[in-house]
Amino acid sequence: xxxxxxxxxxxxxxxxxxxxxxxxxxxxxxxxxxxxxxxxxxxxxxxxxxxxxxxxxxxxxxxxxxxxxxxxxxxxxxxxxxxxxxxxxxxxxxxxxxxxxxxxxxxxxxxxxxxxxxxxxxxxxxxxxxxxxxxxxxxxxxxxxxxxxxxxxxxxxxxxxxxxxxxxxxxxxxxxxxxxxxxxxxxxxxxxxx
Amino acid sequence: xxxxxxxxxxxxxxxxxxxxxxxxxxxxxxxxxxxxxxxxxxxxxxxxxxxxxxxxxxxxxxxxxxxxxxxxxxxxxxxxxxxxxxxxxxxxxxxxxxxxxxxxxxxxxxxxxxxxxxxxxxxxxxxxxxxxxxxxxxxxxxxxxxxxxxxxxxxxxxxxxxxxxxxxxxxxxxxxxxxxxxxxxxxxxxxxxxxxx
Numbered sequence: 005x006x007x008x009x010x011x012x013x014x015x016x017x018x019x020x021x022x023x024x025x026x027x028x029x030x031x032x033x034x035x036x037x038x039x040x041x042x043x044x045x046x047x048x049x050x051x052x053x054x055x056x057x058x059x060x061x062x063x064x065x066x067x068x069x070x071x072x073x074x075x076x077x078x079x080x081x082x083x084x085x086x087x088x089x090x091x092x093x094x095x096x097x098x099x100x101x102x103x104x105x106x107x108x109x110x111x112x113x114x115x116x117x118x119x120x121x122x123x124x125x126x127x128x129x130x131x132x133x134x135x136x137x138x139x140x141x142x143x144x145x146x147x148x149x150x151x152x153x154x155x156x157x158x159x160x161x162x163x164x165x166x167x168x169x170x171x172x173x174x175x176x177x178x179x180x181x182x183x184x185x186x187x188x189x190x191x192x193x194x195x196x197x198x
Numbered sequence: 199x200x201x202x203x204x205x206x207x208x209x210x211x212x213x214x215x216x217x218x219x220x221x222x223x224x225x226x227x228x229x230x231x232x233x234x235x236x237x238x239x240x241x242x243x244x245x246x247x248x249x250x251x252x253x254x255x256x257x258x259x260x261x262x263x264x265x266x267x268x269x270x271x272x273x274x275x276x277x278x279x280x281x282x283x284x285x286x287x288x289x290x291x292x293x294x295x296x297x298x299x300x301x302x303x304x305x306x307x308x309x310x311x312x313x314x315x316x317x318x319x320x321x322x323x324x325x326x327x328x329x330x331x332x333x334x335x336x337x338x339x340x341x342x343x344x345x346x347x348x349x350x351x352x353x354x355x356x357x358x359x360x361x362x363x364x365x366x367x368x369x370x371x372x373x374x375x376x377x378x379x380x381x382x383x384x385x386x387x388x389x390x391x392x393x394x395x
Contacts, residue, residue: 036322065212070213081220084224088228089231091238092234092238093234172363
């Protein structure tokens with residue numbers, strides 16, 4: 005598989021949210037607005053790339069039976085670093101996302117890529133896989149967030165163009181499931197026609 | 199490169215090294231970010247104080263226990279040329295939809311509310327977060343109210359505060375926090391002749 009294919013597979017063909025159905029907890033939880041989805045996607049991308057690098061570098065030093073605990077410690081460390089750095093230097097973004105950052109640890113997308121990809125491949129491929137999957141995840145979260153913000157609040161990236169409220173159900177949890185369901189159906193249709 | 203064998207010694211050593219390196223890294227990052235995090239929190243507190251009291255040149259902070267509630271409230275007395283011009287009370291409520299809501303309530307020395315700004319909350323984005331100044335002008339209705347005359351409760355509970363559409367619980371909680379601030383304020387400031395001593 006060429007590196008370009010390795011990178012682009014995360015967007016549609018193996019999109020982590022729409023096709024692999026990984027990391028649904030943050031995908032449903034934080035996507036109340038396009039900006040929240042975007043920020044969460046970028047934070048996850050950073051953790052994904054960092055943990056992929058470290059895991060692919062030390063994979064031969066980790067005995068098989070303790071690989072999962074080791075991976076989790078590595079991922080959790082990067083998540084805490086993101087949290088501390090964000091609170092210190094980007095307090096506004098932290099205000100919006102702070103609650104969701106610890107959720108990255110339990111995001112099976114990060115552990116899934118460490119286990120399925122980085123622990124078997126070389127470092128360069130792992131970085132590209134992390135970037136591709138991370139951007140695919142960001143793309144999915146931003147898209148879902150934009151749909152929910154548009155329908156729920158009549159706004160996009162915080163820029164409102166209606167008075168009052170939209171369809172409030174899309175801001176609440178059920179709207180996340182409804183929106184995600186329709187987006188998955190849409191992606192499946194696109195994949196079939198290709 | 200051959201995989202390390204899953205022998206007992208190898209597993210113990212690996213986990214020890216991984217956790218030791220992780221702890222060391224986290225401790226270093228914590229040390230670096232500690233200062234900026236405290237500065238960001240302090241800046242947010244200072245900004246909230248200046249938003250809810252009139253112009254001042256001296257600030258004095260004391261803490262009082264409210265009649266109801268587990269934690270003490272922080273009273274920031276604002277003076278201008280030696281005269282008390284307002285008190286910013288950092289209050290809280292545990293009646294929110296998800297977790298504690300913290301807010302800064304400013305009072306004139308006679309007990310009228312100057313303004314209210316939120317400090318921290320985890321309410322539903324798009325609904326409960328309308329208590330934030332930037333998201334909606336809902337919290338502006340508290341300006342100039344005198345809690346000894348106006349009942350700070352949502353209209354559903356027999357008060358005179360309009361609730362937020364689809365977020366009555368959040369609005370109710372916010373009123374609870376403001377009442378906690380006012381009751382404590384009235385015990386310690388109004389009934390003590392308006393002085394901090």
